[in-house]
Amino acid sequence: MVQVNMDTKEVMLKLVYYGPALSGKTTNLQQLHTLLNPEARGKMVSLDTLDDRTLYFDCLPVQFGTESGFSIKIKLFTVPGQVMHKSTRKAVLVGADGVVFVADSQRSNASANAYAWRDMEANLQSNGIDFASTPKVIQFNKRDLPDVKTLEEINEQWGDIPAVPAVAMKGEGVVETFCELLKVLHRNLDAKHDFSRKFGVTEHAFLSNLIDRFDESAPGKQLESA
Numbered sequence: 425m426v427q428v429n430m431d432t433k434e435v436m437l438k439l440v441y442y443g444p445a446l447s448g449k450t451t452n453l454q455q456l457h458t459l460l461n462p463e464a465r466g467k468m469v470s471l472d473t474l475d476d477r478t479l480y481f482d483c484l485p486v487q488f489g490t491e492s493g494f495s496i497k498i499k500l501f502t503v504p505g506q507v508m509h510k511s512t513r514k515a516v517l518v519g520a521d522g523v524v525f526v527a528d529s530q531r532s533n534a535s536a537n538a539y540a541w542r543d544m545e546a547n548l549q550s551n552g553i554d555f556a557s558t559p560k561v562i563q564f565n566k567r568d569l570p571d572v573k574t575l576e577e578i579n580e581q582w583g584d585i586p587a588v589p590a591v592a593m594k595g596e597g598v599v600e601t602f603c604e605l606l607k608v609l610h611r612n613l614d615a616k617h618d619f620s621r622k623f624g625v626t627e628h629a630f631l632s633n634l635i636d637r638f639d640e641s642a643p644g645k646q647l648e649s650a
């Protein structure tokens with residue numbers, strides 16, 4: 425869980441976007457790549473098929489500094505959602521510090537979401553990562569499509585786990601989802617390393633440093649900085 429190197433003042437995080445096939449995991453990383461300032465992100469690598477289905481993973485490095493001199497280095501990954509890529513999904517989850525579960529909000533996708541959720545839980549556990557304490561956020565994507573579950577239904581079903589509605593294709597909810605996971609992760613760092621007190625990186629400082637790296641026009645930026 426969460427590597428902190430005190431000598432170099434670096435925090436290294438691996439975050440994985442998980443979910444059923446075609447839910448929009450790759451789209452989330454593509455949007456983050458577009459919305460982040462070039463100095464805050466590296467090259468996005470996608471290992472996919474000719475028709476853009478993820479075959480192994482996508483990877484996007486994100487990096488930002490804090491006033492107290494810490495460098496936060498994040499590697500974002502996606503898994504391939506198609507059922508047949510089970511062993512690849514497990515391999516991508518190795519060493520994950522947090523997950524975004526990208527669900528497809530359409531009612532017709534409810535069982536695919538549930539299957540992928542159980543698959544994620546099993547793969548985390550078999551990698552020796554405790555599912556219950558893993559920081560996680562659910563994104564309910566594709567809110568633009570007809571016959572999607574209402575937000576009330578979603579809250580009722582998914583309880584305490586933070587849920588963010590999104591239209592990833594348009595960039596809506598993408599920044600919010602990422603920031604929500606980092607909030608949960610900061611709390612984790614606090615619990616483990618007493619991060620805020622020892623190193624002067626409060627939750628607000630942590631998030632505002634990240635939000636500053638997004639383009640002015642990024643959906644969610646104004647909301648988050650308010």
Ligand SMILES: Nc1nc2c(ncn2[C@@H]2O[C@H](COP(=O)(O)OP(=O)(O)OP(=O)(O)O)[C@@H](O)[C@H]2O)c(=O)[nH]1
Nearest residue numbers: 445446447448449450451478504505566591592593
């Ligand atoms: N209508 C709609 N389509 C979306 C949205 N987000 C993504 N899509 C589309 O859904 C399709 C699949 O998106 P991807 O991001 O490739 O899905 P994925 O989860 O990476 O799929 P796999 O790699 O196969 O697991 C693409 O055609 C996207 O343009 C959305 O918010 N609304």
Ligand SMILES: [Mg+2]
Nearest residue numbers: 449450477478
């Ligand atoms: Mg993909």
